[in-house]
Amino acid sequence: MRILYVEDEKFLAEAVIHLLKKERINVDHAADGEEGLKLALKPNYDVIVLDIMLPKMSGLDILKTVRHRGIKTPIIMLSALNEVEDKVRGLDFGADDYLAKPFKSIELIARIKALVRRPALSEAKVLNFEDLKLNLTNRTLNGVELTDKEARIFEMLIKTPGSAITKEQILAYVWGSEVEFEENYVEVYISYLRKKLKSLKSKVEIKTIRNLGYKLCSKN
Amino acid sequence: MRILYVEDEKFLAEAVIHLLKKERINVDHAADGEEGLKLALKPNYDVIVLDIMLPKMSGLDILKTVRHRGIKTPIIMLSALNEVEDKVRGLDFGADDYLAKPFKSIELIARIKALVRRPALSEAKVLNFEDLKLNLTNRTLNGVELTDKEARIFEMLIKTPGSAITKEQILAYVWGSEVEFEENYVEVYISYLRKKLKSLKSKVEIKTIRNLGYKLCSKN
DNA sequence: ACTAAGTTTTAAGGTTGATTTAATTTGTGT
């Protein structure tokens, strides 16, 4: 599990990070709002923890921007002021939980885990469309193995059957928004996926919509 | 046999530990709730004994957290108050037994032994997959001896034949929360397990799924 | 307490295969 923790109080941050690591939670830390936002837009995190009062850009602004971009990662807000105001505003803007400072680390850990609740060891995450079955637990498409990037792109496609997704959306989700945008990345991987669909003799194909993006649909 | 005993009353704790040691039971002792939880999450104990009233974190909270993590170690709750309330709540949260204070040490010892004997009686701990038979009672894989860590990792793999498990999951289950995260531990042990599978000429192999984890599957 | 055997941790170097890069070819709409 990997989380992003945006916190400017150096001493507190260090203590919390230490405890999170002991819990096997990987932590990226940002010490101000701008860096926090930059990292928050990467598609790497299971949970984002945002202090509200931050240099350069407030936690609430990060929250707003992230949600505005359509990123659904669970977010926990922290506030030094136990003000109902902040709490209400945070939850309004799409935060998932709220914790007043000072808090016990164990409390934060519990809330992080509550938000993630990963599926039990055995249950597989499977997505279906027509004759296709994408298994994200062992990263196979009808038995054929996919690489990390292939699987994430196909996950996007299969989650929105019918409607198209743009290359920008794919880049944002799979590569994160910090990368130099190279649309060719997407083209290369779409090509790999098509090759695999062909080898599966699937009835489904990835259709190009010029100047827009791609969508999954039945042949003919 | 190794147990964890979480108890803040120093004098009582010393007396009980002394008697347990006479019984050749190895005891780790924690004097407050936080330390208790930390130790309880290690996968080292045959039984955990939790006082309910503790500094920093109550025994009930430890119990809840431990069970929430899927740890099945038998747990005995101790309460200074002979309150039905506590008893009921403890058992609800997944405790295996309950003992009211004051208790006689011999009583505690009897209950610990009762709990340890239990699984041996009911379940023959054998897990199968293809041509492999993992015996957890004597820790052998088709007759070949495994070390503790090897056996625990292989147990995870064989319990989820279809799907992959991540290094994080393995670290959490086998090493518990105490270690600074070292993925190389897992890699080393996977390597040892592969060597043993090879020497068994098994049809089964451990497959790496890059950036995800490992799974067990038939060759070819 | 000392020794020996077995297990786990540490660390370094080697290998592999997914990803990136880049050049070329194919396709599409006007």
Next chain:
DNA sequence: ACACAAATTAAATCAACCTTAAAACTTAGT
């Protein structure tokens, strides 16, 4: 037919993973 978008391919790169061996622990036996 033209211009531009998208597809394809193969080679280069780089991070993830593997292996090994030695050091550091543990445990049990004398």
